[in-house]
Amino acid sequence: MPPKKFCTFCDELATTDDHVPPKCFFAKRKRENLITVPSCHKCNKYFGDEIDTHARNTISALHSNEGHWAVSEEIAGKRDRSYTVKSKNFEYIAGIIRPEEVTTPEGIFLGVAPAMNLNNPTMNKFFERLAQGLIRKIVGVRSIGYRVEWGSISTLLKYVGSPEELLRNIGPPTAGRNIGDDTFSYYGWFGKERPESLWVVRFYGGEEFYLFVTSRNLLRIP
Numbered sequence: 317m318p319p320k321k322f323c324t325f326c327d328e329l330a331t332t333d334d335h336v337p338p339k340c341f342f343a344k345r346k347r348e349n350l351i352t353v354p355s356c357h358k359c360n361k362y363f364g365d366e367i368d369t370h371a372r373n374t375i376s377a378l379h380s381n382e383g384h385w386a387v388s389e390e391i392a393g394k395r396d397r398s399y400t401v402k403s404k405n406f407e408y409i410a411g412i413i414r415p416e417e418v419t420t421p422e423g424i425f426l427g428v429a430p431a432m433n434l435n436n437p438t439m440n441k442f443f444e445r446l447a448q449g450l451i452r453k454i455v456g457v458r459s460i461g462y463r464v465e466w467g468s469i470s471t472l473l474k475y476v477g478s479p480e481e482l483l484r485n486i487g488p489p490t491a492g493r494n495i496g497d498d499t500f501s502y503y504g505w506f507g508k509e510r511p512e513s514l515w516v517v518r519f520y521g522g523e524e525f526y527l528f529v530t531s532r533n534l535l536r537i538p
């Protein structure tokens with residue numbers, strides 16, 4: 317009998333394999349070599365029903381991701397159909413749209429445009445789960461109870477300067493991979509058998525996000 321495996325996301329025994337990031341992010345013809353981690357049935361179903369579609373709809377709708385082949389070929393159509401299939405999908409997107417002031421780089425006010433507020437419980441859960449999955453698969457340990465701070469890489473670079481400066485300070489990544497022709501890519505900086513780590517992830521070749529995983533509140537990035 318194979319050894320018992322625990323769920324990546326909770327303390328139950330794993331009975332299924334779950335995809336990280338979720339399968340629904342990938343166009344059908346590029347669903348190869350996806351990352352899977354052990355999961356209990358409850359977590360697998362919960363994330364699939366409550367988190368994955370919302371996260372896919374949000375991230376694929378970001379301006380920086382619009383031009384990616386998978387979005388224009390398949391994902392945008394699925395996203396738009398999902399609004400008519402389930403009204404809660406549309407209610408979620410409508411609920412995170414906020415008016416945002418648009419200014420020139422010199423600070424001249426141009427007007428107000430709709431923008432998505434990604435700092436919400438669904439996206440927090442999505443990025444926490446993504447970090448847990450990467451740590452389970454790449455580092456080989458579980459990270460339940462660890463703290464995940466995340467944000468746009470441009471926010472992080474405000475504090476550390478340029479990408480070159482960041483790399484000078486932390487060194488080259490420990491691991492990295494590109495899956496599905498730029499549908500998802502990651503770089504990770506981590507030590508052996510410890511969940512504490514930094515990840516830079518990118519969907520659809522667009523905006524990059526950092527995931528900073530700590531056992532305590534060591535760093536606050538506003």
Ligand SMILES: [Zn+2]
Nearest residue numbers: 323326356359
């Ligand atoms: Zn679970």
